[in-house]
Amino acid sequence: MKVMARSDGRSPDQLRPVTITRNWLAHAEGSVLVEFGGTKVLCAATVESGVPRWRKGSGLGWVTAEYAMLPRATNTRGDRESVRGKIGGRTHEISRLIGRSLRACVDYKALGENSIILDCDVLQADGGTRTAAITGAYVALADAVAWMRKKRMCPGDPLVDSVAAVSVGIVGNTPLLDLCYVEDVKAETDMNVVMTGKGAFVEVQGTAEGTPFDRDVLDDLLDLAASGCAQLTELQKTVLA
Amino acid sequence: MKVMARSDGRSPDQLRPVTITRNWLAHAEGSVLVEFGGTKVLCAATVESGVPRWRKGSGLGWVTAEYAMLPRATNTRGDRESVRGKIGGRTHEISRLIGRSLRACVDYKALGENSIILDCDVLQADGGTRTAAITGAYVALADAVAWMRKKRMCPGDPLVDSVAAVSVGIVGNTPLLDLCYVEDVKAETDMNVVMTGKGAFVEVQGTAEGTPFDRDVLDDLLDLAASGCAQLTELQKTVLA
Amino acid sequence: MKVMARSDGRSPDQLRPVTITRNWLAHAEGSVLVEFGGTKVLCAATVESGVPRWRKGSGLGWVTAEYAMLPRATNTRGDRESVRGKIGGRTHEISRLIGRSLRACVDYKALGENSIILDCDVLQADGGTRTAAITGAYVALADAVAWMRKKRMCPGDPLVDSVAAVSVGIVGNTPLLDLCYVEDVKAETDMNVVMTGKGAFVEVQGTAEGTPFDRDVLDDLLDLAASGCAQLTELQKTVLA
Amino acid sequence: MKVMARSDGRSPDQLRPVTITRNWLAHAEGSVLVEFGGTKVLCAATVESGVPRWRKGSGLGWVTAEYAMLPRATNTRGDRESVRGKIGGRTHEISRLIGRSLRACVDYKALGENSIILDCDVLQADGGTRTAAITGAYVALADAVAWMRKKRMCPGDPLVDSVAAVSVGIVGNTPLLDLCYVEDVKAETDMNVVMTGKGAFVEVQGTAEGTPFDRDVLDDLLDLAASGCAQLTELQKTVLA
């Protein structure tokens, strides 16, 4: 497979510089500014006692997420969803993905009847906002859980694993890790992969933007994603240490 | 791998009885009632000359989809989204998936500046509504395209391939093809796979509902999905012949 | 009175072929596909224990209806009300009419504090969708009530009569029964009449679309409607027998 | 038929005191405060050059109406529809009724491509708000048309007739004209009738609130309504003279 030069000089299997800054906000029980290159997402974890109505009395907790983008996070300004009066399909889809991903590492029973809401607001976008959000939100979640445990709010340890995510894609026949915006736009195939710290898959979402892809390509992309997630897992561990 | 008895007596790699009834509606340019066992989806293809504003003057066509469920398609009645005044995240997500999937077999240039809208309304739900919708919508799309070609509306043949979709999942450690509702509810992992008639992947969406899954499981599920999609492709060919 | 030839060869006082198919859906407590010629409406009756807040503790039940049209039920595609984010005036008006009509044959006390919701979704429209909906919904209601009585959910027999409806109108000076779409468009006067099985009026809604009409015309139309409703009542009885 | 004493001492076939005050507003091209007893509706006619998009280039005009109620028009305060963010079914229904009724006396060609919007806002409600609105709106419409003709805005005389409306109903087996609120609440059958100045019917909307009604009752109610509308027509003439 031919290796193409990337716009920022990375090798195909190289992540962008990733930084995770904890405690970025004063009020939230956990908060993180996560940066994947030019992508900046502010992740805030809010702890609320109680669970949604449909879960009351179950003894189980709940974790959910809301994703949004500031109007000028992108190159041209987007309308605010609050002004339009409704949430777009893409926003809905990503919020649901983040929530599902983080629930994969949570033991609801150990959490008790408490809720954790993860707000992931994209301050600046340069590709991979949903994977950055998941990776950062895990750290905010871990801080919020630590805060709860200190307050003896939960019956056990609700975190059974960690979760990280990365995008992969095919650009000009080359499988690339962690696509930035200009790569994302040109990608024939685009895949978001969420994995646990132990290396199992939580979500695999692959889409042929142009030409449909065959099984070999899919296998290459999964290998690349697994290596990226492993590196992000290490970073999460270091940051939380 | 242990083979578990399925609720309807199928073998793990067996589809439910699938029927595709063409021309179910009098007015639409293409229309299909597709049934995957107890799941019934009415797919209507509407041809409109012209394209959305952002595509005007490009010489290219557009294909989009809207998915919805009748309130009593399910076991307990759901509120109408029109009454609630907004479309839910799940509806948005599936509409987008159907649109993307069908666009994978369309040559926009050959379509000319025309739009085809695929309305997929679930009359009765028993698992796999989105995959049934995609499989049926392709046939409605093919009929609509035939109608356009007869009217000499498009510069070329807009259909470059066919598209079919099926769900697969892990229930009690067994990989199963085409999950019905009771299986879907118990599934640890759930995957929707969209493939072209030629056997390439258009979408792979796998989600760990319970335990995260490893690569071997993913491989088994992809094999199963490929065999299911191949059978559905054959059925589409027969029906359209 | 001059007899004009009708587009489908019917005599002025002749109904279109009407079919009522019971148990069209697997989940609903009562369900009917009703067809008045090319008009097809799916009527689903949902039983819920409990009543709306304003009726709680009264010992009385409630019956309500929601009417809607699939986007491609008509000759040109209509936008979904869920997408527009609001229900149109026509939809509201017809939903209210169906609910009021069916409540005319219900003994709330015998129903107990239970609710029955009638969803009437037009799959294909060719005039007279509201009258077909009322006529079909009555059969779905009867099935739902039978289901409740079998489960001993209601203190008595909530059905005190039956209800059927038909449209009548003046086209080219001729009073016609059960207008199809092309007739409806040309009608100078258009009237929807809902009657009980015993022959009393529940609703009379006459509108001069063009020239205002005088009392003689009104009398002719009411006669025609009474004969149409009587035939529909017979059909309902046969179908439910 | 037994004559029942009415709460305000009227005979069964007697209207409440009706007053129509022209030019109640300074800005509108026509405006009327109409009072049917305790019911007060402010009707404002707005002339706009141009017609809705779907009518452009037809050479024909358009007349439409919007009905609303102030929150404290009624005995207990109702929420504002602007605050709830949607218009209720009843409001929609009445707005459509008023528009249809007034269009019955308009020659669209003579109006030219101009629109008249009739805003009917209920300041105080005591039954019969929709019929008062129609009766008053006709006078506002006539004033607006006069204003237009003075400005030579329309090619001909757009008013081909006049329109008035009244409610009738059965209370305690007695047919009553022009029901006030306490009567309306007790009515077994309730009918709104819109008629032209020449005595033809524009709308007949009868509803059995309790017991379904037979043809004799319907005939009695129509007679009563015809006499009421004739009186209102006389008043409109006097007021406009």
Add this chain to the structure above:
Amino acid sequence: MKVMARSDGRSPDQLRPVTITRNWLAHAEGSVLVEFGGTKVLCAATVESGVPRWRKGSGLGWVTAEYAMLPRATNTRGDRESVRGKIGGRTHEISRLIGRSLRACVDYKALGENSIILDCDVLQADGGTRTAAITGAYVALADAVAWMRKKRMCPGDPLVDSVAAVSVGIVGNTPLLDLCYVEDVKAETDMNVVMTGKGAFVEVQGTAEGTPFDRDVLDDLLDLAASGCAQLTELQKTVLA
């Protein structure tokens, strides 16, 4: 300072003719039609036992307001906010201002856990609608409180003062009291001032529409406003006597 001739011949420090008509509505606990020249606002006070959720169990009452404008209150017709499905920023802002202003003269404890809602609907607009609304709403509030006290609904006297409001502004370098619409449009600076009967400030909202203003101008405007509010306070007293 040069004295400019005003469009209606008033002196710079002269109010328009102000009339306050009590008991304009039959149902409301307090109601007033207030007129500041051509500006007519209908103010209705509704008493409800109980308070909003966030205040329950506090022993304290609540006073709130909703402001709106009829579509044809103005020179050209405005769309209804109920039709647009959302309340505009200006409406929100004025509703909040009226509520805050009236709460300044209310002793929540003496009111007990009761709510008073002030609906201020502009029937005709000619500048100063918000200040007319506040001035009239106070009188409606006083009548509602009197009604409550008669019914012994409140533990004490909830009215600790009165409240009145007036607009002032700079037009052509001259400070003017109580601007009508044509003056408002030309004003470089526009200020709304709410004061208690005892002469203290409740709200001061000054805005430079054109040139920013200096401290001297601000002082002049405050003087003018104080004199206007004092006159309105006197009128309120007279009307309520």
Add this chain to the structure above:
Amino acid sequence: MKVMARSDGRSPDQLRPVTITRNWLAHAEGSVLVEFGGTKVLCAATVESGVPRWRKGSGLGWVTAEYAMLPRATNTRGDRESVRGKIGGRTHEISRLIGRSLRACVDYKALGENSIILDCDVLQADGGTRTAAITGAYVALADAVAWMRKKRMCPGDPLVDSVAAVSVGIVGNTPLLDLCYVEDVKAETDMNVVMTGKGAFVEVQGTAEGTPFDRDVLDDLLDLAASGCAQLTELQKTVLA
């Protein structure tokens, strides 16, 4: 006047530490992170060629603003306005205030038919978010204007002055400058003042939260605000130098 100890040890007439960081975002034509103590607002200026419909062909430009708060900017999480489907009154009011304030220093003619939108998103709130937003937005606006002038987009220099804002209030009888959240909550009177760099007033919005205030207090607050705005103006100059 008694001097009360402030929670953060400031003297009554002392601002919190204020920092303005330019170019915080990569994509916006001007962007600033402004901090007033614990209050952090991200201000992004977007340049768009063209103006809103109602201003087209005038040769004049337009400046507008949108204010919003991230859900966890505050001590307890607030619902997203996009999720609720409507913008609250407070948000509307502040957006309008920011827009009006910045327009006070803009020459629309020199701007040409271009628009500048100022998005002010509160990342963390500790009182004074609207005044911080105005002060920061001016710097973002200045940067956007510089960007335009470099591109020769505007016919002249659109900035005729600068704008800064600060809050003042009475807490425990002491007038305080630049209230933080705990002070704001206790304030009897709360005032936001917007001034130009040259020292003239753009907006004065004073509200008695508890006791109405007299003229002396108002004068003290205006003095305090003028001194605060002068300091902020100096900072803006330094930062932009």
